[in-house]
Amino acid sequence: MIVGTAGHIDHGKTSLVRALTGVDTDRLKEEKNRGISIDLGFAYLPIDGAETIGFIDVPGHEKFIHTMLAGASGIDFALLVVAADDGVMPQTREHLAIVDLLGIERGIVAIAKADLVAEDRLADVEEAIRNELVGTALADAPMIPVSTVSGTGVARLRDEIVAEVRRFARRQTAGRFRLAVDRSFTIQGIGTVVTGTVLSGQVSVEDHITVSPSGLQARVRSIHAQNRPSENGRAGDRCALNLVGHGITKTAIHRGDMVSDPSLHAPTSRIDATLRVLGSEPKPIGHWFPVRLHHASADVGARIVLLAEETVVPGARTLVQLVLDRPIAAAAGDRYVIRDTSAQRTIGGGRFLDLRAPARKRRTPERLAQLQALSLTEPKQAIGALLAAPPFFADISAFARDRAIAAAEANALAQTLNLVQLPSDAATLVMSMESWERLRSDILARLGAFHVENPDLAGMGVERLRTELPLRLPVTAFRAALQALVRPGEIVLDGAWVRLAGHRVTMSLADEKLWKEIEPLLGGPKRFRPPRVRDIAALLGAPEVQVRRLMKLGGRMGKVHEVAHDHFFLRDTIAEMVAIIADIGEAADGGWFTAMQFRDRVDNGRKVAIQILDFFDHHSVTLRRADLRRLNRSRLDFFGNLSNASRGISGGDSCPVACPDFKSGRGRETVLGGFDPHSLPPLSDATGSTR
Known part of the structure; x- marks a missing residue:
């Protein structure tokens, strides 16, 4: 369990930690000289x-609230320290508000310097603290008068914290590993060491990790x-990791x-979130309001985009979009705090x-419905509600990544809910x-x-069919x-066309006879x-x-x-020429x-070769730049079998389906691993094509 101090400057937080543990947490020369953390x-x-209790002692000065926030995000238990002679002070209130905003629900109040005041003063301070705690998660927290000089109450405070440790349920380690870095330094003979609190999952010696957002x-x-020293670190531990690697x-x-x-490395600079504005805020929060955003140990400038039309009055809750000055590494469900830019x-x-x-x-109703679903904390409930809202599909691999859920847990989730899964190399819809x-x-x-x-007509274009359906995958x-x-025989696929299995376009007997004479002329050498x-x-x-009519029918x-x-070419020949272009x-x-390169491969005249390439240009099978062309690999299957024809689909024991990327239509593509089909402009692949 990690215990974090909170309280106003010079209220005795560091002295109290020293009395509890025997360790002086003021390690810097300037801290020693100035007498403050x-x-x-x-x-x-x-x-x-x-297990060993970890203490994080935070500075109480108003200038170092950003430092306090860097340590507070990883704590499980709050030790709120209030000096009996001063009572509740500005940073007492601010630290208490931060503890509440970070969702820290357990804690204890130490009334420090109790030996300096009379009993009636002590009672007044206790009542004032209790009033401040009303409406917060620490409303019923016990209060213990202590003195680090006389030792009064220190043993009792230690016993209360130890009792809490014995009741404490360690954080789950099933998720993927994340550690928020609060220090980075070098130890001679050891190398680079980073310290922080493990937010989720676990890490072991020899594991490979990624530093985000870099x-x-x-x-x-x-x-x-x-x-x-340990072979592993788990969620809730204070860890020091000795890291080695290039750079x-x-x-x-x-x-x-x-x-x-x-697998979690996916920094973001645009986040949808809930927001609670403190009642102490003097004015409503408007659109594009500038703030400093604190998440885990990160501190970054941001703007608030309101997802409701009205400004947010003090004390209100709403949905917002946070547009950050630079990307950060985070997980859905993480808590954050915002402060003013000064x-x-x-x-x-x-x-x-x-x-x-x-x-x-x-701000569309569909998007707000998605956010209501994503606001559910339990993954099973969240994904279920998400799939019940437009666009009625989601990338579960991205859902798992952004919540730091292990892949096995995501698969189990899909099986439990009997979801239809459409896997591809990059995602699973x-x-x-x-x-x-x-x-x-x-x-x-x-x-x-x-x-x-x-x-x-032999069939309908696959893309036309996709865009005409109410549910557009x-x-x-x-x-x-x-x-x-296709597998149960309900439809038939033929390149870029699809038809019902029972649909046939047939030729008359006379046409069939003539076609059998024509077809050999179009094939062979x-x-x-x-x-x-x-x-x-x-x-x-x-x-x-008659020949022209029959060729049109064949088309x-x-x-x-x-x-x-x-000038007609057999369909198989067209597919063969696409393969030749790919080879070239x-x-x-x-x-x-x-x-010329294409002409030489097909042993054709320049005019006909140009006509063939123009045909491919027209169907976007090739991309042209002046006299050069390049194959558009996203159209490789246009004149042949679908490239994913061999892939299967899964979804519970009886599910029928498989295979996707996360695109949603011409000129639009979802974020890699997002939930909204209109999130980002289209990306260009290696061929230069928009996919």
Whole structure:
């Protein structure tokens, strides 16, 4: 358990910690000279039959509230110290407000310097403290008069804290590892050491970690947990980690950094959160209000974006978006505190809800419904409520990452709720079984209507179908959903087209006979330079108009593609040429190739090669820059089988589905691992294409 002091300057916090532990936490020369704490101090108290208690002693001066906050975020138990001669003072109130904003629910009040006042004064101070505690989590905290000079009450205070340790339930270690750095220094012969409180999970010697937000990677060479050498450190421990790795120095890691499991490295500078404004704030909080944001050991400038139309009056609670001056490492559910930019007062605080907040459409009813779901603290309840709100799907891998939940726990969560899972290399999209059944019904109904309206077309475009459905999935997730309907034989996929399994476009007997004569002319060794309509008609002695009509019908059936006027290529040949372009691009500088390179590979004339490439340009299979072209890999499957055709889907024992990225439509893409389908502008992949 970590005990943190709180209280006004010169009220005896450091002396009291020394009396309890025998350790003087004022370690700096300036602290010794001035007689006040100006930085965080640390002490430990071993307990027989229980784990060692860690103490964080914080400075009480108003100028060092930011330092106090860096230490207070990791404590489990508050030791509020009030001097009997002074009574409740400004920093007493501010520290108490901070303890309450950080959600610290257990604590004790020590009335220090009790030997300096009479009994009636002591009673008055106790009553004043009790009045200040009303409405806070420490309202019923015990109060003990103490004196570090005479020793009065110190043993009783120690016994109360030890009793609390024995009742204390250690923080869960099932999550992923995070440690908030409050110090970074070098020990000769050891190397770089960082200290902090483990916020979640656990770390072991030889583990690999990442320092966020910088992204530096390191290995843990050794660990001190609760001031003792250890093979691991767990949630709730004060830890010192000896780190080694490229670029790891004491100046490369700072207070405010987060040392964490590498999978958690995803810094953010835009966060949706709850906000409670203290009743002591003199004015309402308006839109774009500047503040200093304190989270864990980090301190960063920020702006408040109101998600409601009205200003926030003192004492009110609301939803806000926090736009930070620089990225920080955080987790959804973390507490934060905001102070004014001049560092003179604490304004309020709250809890982070979504680390991937959208810059646009942040006040829509759909977005507010998502935030209401994300405000639920239990992951099972939160993901269930999230999937019941538009857009009815979420990236569970990002949900787990942003809450520092272990991957196994996220998988168990999906299984328990019987969620349909659509996995890809980068993410795992999930939706409820009810939403999946609704999507399935809509797909089949829309395809049925399309076939009635277009009986002579082989199928409907996959992208057109996706954009016409009420529940609009990201591109690859939608293709995975279609694959789930292919397996039971409900639909058929043919490249970029999809149809109901029972739909057929057929030729008449006469057309079938003529097609069997035409098809060999389009294939074989001359497949890259097939004859045109007039040449086919001449070779077969058939009317040109009849051949043209049949070729157009073949195009609608997906047998051929009209690359240029009256110049048709077999569908398999088109797919083969896409593969050739991919091969050329692999060997070309940056993937860019010339029409001459393509012409030589297909052994064709320059004019026809240009026509073929223009056809691919038109369908965005290739991207053109002057006389150079490059393959658009996001369109590789446009003339062939869907690239995710072999992937399966999961979702409980009977779930049908699989495979996504987190995109939601033309010109829009969700944040990597976010919950809103309109969060960020589209990203460009290595090919330069927008995906």
